[in-house]
Amino acid sequence: MPAPYAFTLALRSLFREKWINLLSVLTIASGLLIISLALFTVYNIEAATGRLPEQFSMILYLDNGVQKETVDGAVAALRKQSAVLSVRYIPKEEALKELKATLKNSGYVFEGLDENPLPDALEVRLKKEALGEEAVRKLAADAAKIKGVKEVDYAAKFLSALHYLKVGMQTIGLILIVSLGAGIIFVCYSTVKILFYRRNDEIETFKLLGATPSFIRTPFLIEGAVIGVSGGVVSLAGIFAFHYIVLLRLSASMPIFSMILFPSRLFLFLPFAGMFLGVTGAAIALGRLKY
Amino acid sequence: MLEFDDRSDMMIRFDAVTKDYDNQTALRDITFSVGRGEMVFITGPSGSGKTTLLKLIYSAEKPDAGTISVDGWETGQLKESSIPFLRRNIGIVFQDFRLLQNKTVFENVAMALRIRGVGEREIKARVYESLKAVNLRHKADAFPKRLSGGEQQRVVISRAIVAEPPVVLADEPTGNLDPATADGVMRIFKDINAKGTTILIATHNRELYQNSGRRVIRLDMGALASEDRT
Known part of the structure; x- marks a missing residue:
């Protein structure tokens, strides 16, 4: 079929069945908007948890009276590890000073303390990408074997919680995307199926006149694409409206909301996603044409 | 075979x-x-x-x-x-006409050519020629419902012959x-x-x-x- 004529047929049908098509567009837009909000949430949690590792460090307590050469050897050994970002030596005097500064309101705990009970230590910061639970556990085990290292301490529970939070959010996001994506395909499928049944006599006549399956299918696929793209554009407008009307106004009155990121480029895929889902639904609805 | x-x-x-x-x-x-x-x-x-x-x-x-x-x-x-x-x-003249009610006489006849991928200019010339052969040139813009049974039959014939099938x-x-x-x-x-x-x-x-x-x-x-x- 010449493409302009297929478009003419599709546009005529879109106009003729405007109410059912409008309803489909709004349903698809709602689905895509929910997907966008889920993505928006996951993105922000990813960004927030992505900043947490900057605070993470591993502390290696050293043996009492450890020699400077031993400390230097331990530092060198740690720096050779690919996961290590930086190593800082904390003499026990500095550690006590930091502790006193931290507990300045509870200074009585240091009363009667004749001797510094804290050991010398090494503070190890890790590279962001190395902050997996397993990798950190392995590094801790390796570090414990270094000469002069008495004990290794790190926030294992924090890492584990971070890991499960990320996995949980990604799973919820994935479930939402898959289920709502399937829902959108079903909406397009139903719409095109209804349009197809309504035009069944016309299609039968086309077949008898010698129309090929592609001649019959093309206008329906265009309709599916237009419905999907329209849904995508409406959802895009919806997510930007959410940004400008809700987020920006809230940020103005409550600064904490200004920390929320709005990945506007990420949402530009919505019309394309709508088109893909619309065409997929239409293609499934048309199935195999029988002659 | x-x-x-x-x-x-x-x-x-x-x-x-x-x-x-x-x-x-x-x-x-x-x-x-x-x-x-x-x-x-x-x-x-x-x-x-x-x-x-x-x-x-x-x-x-x-x-x-x-x-x-x-x-x-x-x-x-x-x-x-x-x-x-x-x-x-094959041009087919159906007993029940099978005319597309939401399309004009011209569009009904043209459909046989559109299906064959004929260009718009040629469609126009051939459809009017075909309608003339069945004496319906003046009804090109009418919708099938507005035509008598005999006229509808002639539209169907026009559609059957417009592509000059053997x-x-x-x-x-x-x-x-x-x-x-x-x-x-x-x-x-x-x-x-x-x-x-x-x-x-x-x-x-x-x-x-x-x-x-x-x-x-x-x-x-x-x-x-x-x-x-x-």
């Missing part, structure tokens, strides 16, 4: 064709042929198998036994993907028409046939073929009862 073989001089050939519907025989052991450029009537009472015979020609039905050849196409062996291309060689099939083309209008429709068929198009008309209206000098194939309860010239 070949799907297409254009070596034959015969436009349509049935060889021992049988067609059953749910264990009820619609056509039984039918053998006949129609030469290129011939105009033949298929006649018989209602339920004798006339419409089934036409459906077998344009591959809306498959034979249960026997072979059918149409302009070199072995219709019984056709893959589904080839059926549209067979049908482009074969035209007509199923009860004068079924709902008064005698004068029926005469007009038959004159159109004769004109088309005079230009070399093979025409097969299924009808139970004796007046159409009586004294026409054409070959008449008579069916009775799905069997070929007689084949003679009137």
